[in-house]
Amino acid sequence: QVQLVESGGGVVQPGRSLRLSCAVSGFTFSSFPMHWVRQAPGRGLEWVASISYDGSDKYYGEWLKGRFTISRDNSKNTLFLQMSSLTIEDTAVYYCARVGYGDPNWFDPWGQGTLVAVSS
Amino acid sequence: QSVLTQPPSLSGAPGQTLTISCTGSSSNIGAHDDVHWYQQLPGTAPKLLIHETNNRPSGVPDRFSGSKSGTSASLAITGLQAEDEADYYCQSYDSSQSAYVFGTGTKVTV
Numbered sequence: 001q002v003q004l005v006e007s008g009g010g011v012v013q014p015g016r017s018l019r020l021s022c023a024v025s026g027f028t029f030s031s032f033p034m035h036w037v038r039q040a041p042g043r044g045l046e047w048v049a050s051i052s053y054d055g056s057d058k059y060y061g062e063w064l065k066g067r068f069t070i071s072r073d074n075s076k077n078t079l080f081l082q083m084s085s086l087t088i089e090d091t092a093v094y095y096c097a098r099v100g101y102g103d104p105n106w107f108d109p110w111g112q113g114t115l116v117a118v119s120s
Numbered sequence: 121q122s123v124l125t126q127p128p129s130l131s132g133a134p135g136q137t138l139t140i141s142c143t144g145s146s147s148n149i150g151a152h153d154d155v156h157w158y159q160q161l162p163g164t165a166p167k168l169l170i171h172e173t174n175n176r177p178s179g180v181p182d183r184f185s186g187s188k189s190g191t192s193a194s195l196a197i198t199g200l201q202a203e204d205e206a207d208y209y210c211q212s213y214d215s216s217q218s219a220y221v222f223g224t225g226t227k228v229t230v
Contacts, residue, residue, distance in 0.1 A: 046122075100156075102154055
């Protein structure tokens with residue numbers, strides 16, 4: 001069955017970097033755009049970034065100000081999110097999700113999430 | 121900062137009907153054909169509940185239905201059950217922000 005498994009979260013100091021991974025199985029990863037969505041503790045969902053099926057196009061929330069980079073390795077069925085200059089406001093559970101095609105696109109399925117805690 | 125507004129919380133007795141509203145604008149809901157809805161049970165990841173306004177993925181009970189009109193959308197839960205206690209989010213795409221946007225979320229209590 002379709003599975004998305006995030007990893008790489010943890011406690012990190014402000015200003016440091018962290019790389020998240022999302023290992024995918026159960027579908028042809030290289031055929032689908034992918035997303036990252038995050039959820040701060042007790043808060044709602046916030047779209048972070050998206051990447052096209054081949055990695056040639058990348059889209060980010062404007063508020064990121066270039067601090068995060070989404071990428072993928074289709075040979076390893078893995079999605080990545082490189083996060084730098086982390087702030088306390090980046091503390092959240094980060095989910096990866098596959099695209100669902102529509103107007104607009106949707107997110108399905110989702111991984112279980114990985115927690116990033118930015119703290120000194 | 122979400123541009124789609126939902127009521128923070130709703131409650132109902134088992135068997136009742138609840139309707140969750142999602143209010144947007146001409147740059148998001150009004151600019152696209154459809155709206156999507158997600159259910160997030162306590163302590164779990166969000167799950168697609170409704171796609172393309174009123175389409176239920178396999179396994180989603182037909183107690184859940186959606187609609188869209190202009191710059192707003194609604195999710196109805198008929199025959200409310202205890203297992204429906206969750207947070208619900210609507211989703212669109214905002215052309216002015218060039219970003220996918222989610223609603224503020226509604227906590228449903230049964």
